Amino acid sequence: MWSLPASFLLLLLLLLLGQAPPSRPQSLGTMKLRLVGPGSKPEEGRLEVLHQGQWGTVCDDDFALQEATVACRQLGFEAALTWAHSAKYGPGEGPIWLDNVRCAGTESSLDQCGSNGWGVSDCSHSEDVGVVCQPQRQRGYLSERVSNALGPQGRRLEEVRLKPILASAKRRSPVTEGAVEVKYEGHWRQVCDQGWTRNNSRVVCGMLGFPSEAPVDSHYYRKVWNSKMEDPKSRLKSLTKKNSFWIHRVNCLGTEPHMANCQVQVAPAQGKLRPACPGGMHTVVSCVAGPRFRPPKAKPGHKESRAEQEMKVRLRSGAQVGEGRVEVLMNRQWGTVCDHGWNLISASVVCRQLGFGSAREALFGAQLGQALGPIHLSEVRCRGYEQTLSECPSLEGSQNGCQHENDAAVRCNIPNMGFQNQVRLAGGRSPEEGVVEVQVEVNGVQRWGAVCSDHWGLNEAMVACRQLGLGFANHAIKDTWYWQGTPGAGEVVMSGVRCSGTEMALQQCQRHGPVHCSHGTGRFSAGVSCTDSAPDLVMNAQLVQETAYLEDRPLSQLYCAHEENCLSQSADHMNWPYGHRRLLRFSSQIHNLGRADFRPKTGRHSWIWHQCHRPRL
Incomplete structure (x- = not known):
């Protein structure tokens, strides 16, 4: 009597049931994702996958929060907030690459999750899935246009410091040095200085946020290095034996936005006898800070820099320093x-031009708001x-639609100034x-205290x-009795704060010398919100x-009553009702160019307004 192999019986059973075993997409170590669709927020949109040089969508069948979490992490965000079914962000075009995606939630990429296989789907584009990620980026995140920020042997270069x-x-x-x-x-691993160049x-x-580099006195640092190496108790000497020189033989052109784009070599694996940096020492770099980040020599606050005055470029609509929509001045008009x-290389030229470092992200699709006027470039x-x-x-800009x-x-x-460690919020319902x-x-x-x-x-x-x-301020709150501050930090340590709105920190604003608060402490x-x-x-x-245009209108035809005190004082001496007023008439149009809907706190009944009600100065 003969018997069939177990694998053959399993395959036969699956065929009889009309199902195929769950498969994984073929190896996609370089799998690329993107979020597209209506809206300007980079953290949400229709999920699309690049396969065989063509972008396609993902079906919402079996898609849940764990799959969205994997996708968001792969896109550089910390986690997912939710997902959206039924083509909430609009139906896509082209193939539906993935269906019945199933993740455990711990994967680092969607290619590690199960699915029906590439292009195997019974869905239509009305079922395209969307995801909403947390807006916070992963620490050390860089745009995928930095070659995925992958260094030697596929290892991620997370951060650099001096x-x-x-x-x-x-x-x-x-x-800076x-x-x-x-x-x-x-x-933290050290970098060998052998072959190191100004590039x-x-x-x-x-x-690190600096526009340029400066020469280093390598002979002086070599003396410091040698003196520490001669000390048997020196921590530096023990580090060299532990192979802490992870990177050596760095070769950059000087135009790269990140060291991950440079040719580098990693140190030999642990246990090998060859030292990582024979005859060398740690690399020392000196940077030149932009005008805004140098020690203050005048009044605090930011005035237009020479770069903005002479080079005719500026950033607008960004919440943080060093971010915004790029605008250039041509023919005496900003556009x-x-x-x-648009890419990271061009964006880095703008950043350095304005006194910042290289570009961390090159943003597309008016993600930081739309402008008015011409499109110059x-x-x-x-x-x-x-x-x-x-x-x-x-x-x-007008040549290609x-x-x-x-x-x-x-x-x-931008450089790390340490300002973020000098302020905090307490007692709120949310971290914002x-x-x-x-x-x-x-x-x-x-000392920590209140303002x-x-x-x-x-x-x-x-x-x-x-x-x-x-980001931005939603409300400035002057009465905070309903929020409990941090114990021991209730005393007012800053008063009379007056900011222009462009400073990087409250400590840069004008304020009282000795603290004087007429309301005292507490409520x-x-x-802020x-x-x-x-x-x-x-x-x-x-x-x-x-x-x-100018229009002469008899007083009897004015919509604004004299009793409302909305005319100048000369109206008190007019010969009513036979006099007339000369009015400036014009049409107006107001655009919301921001990244959020304008929802005024005041009801629509309070939006009746005319020029007569402008307060007199």
């Missing part, structure tokens, strides 16, 4: 840049060595709101939210200019 060596460098903020260290798997330093400085051909193709955007080859929906934007690397508590020096000691709400307004709240990294401490997006109402000034 560890100060000299005592004078340790006291500076930001740190020190030994280069790269973070890998939670540990390498330029790339490192750009990652935008179309995102056709399109197909900008920088090589990375240009000093200004005007040196890069480009086309006129660009709309303001295609306005390009950028997020630049609460009592503002700041750390300042009181009698030579750093007096006298003169506290939206400008001050904007600076607080920016310092916290929480009148300053508070922050939001990651906000409306931006802009009047069409060109329309006002084109439609303005």
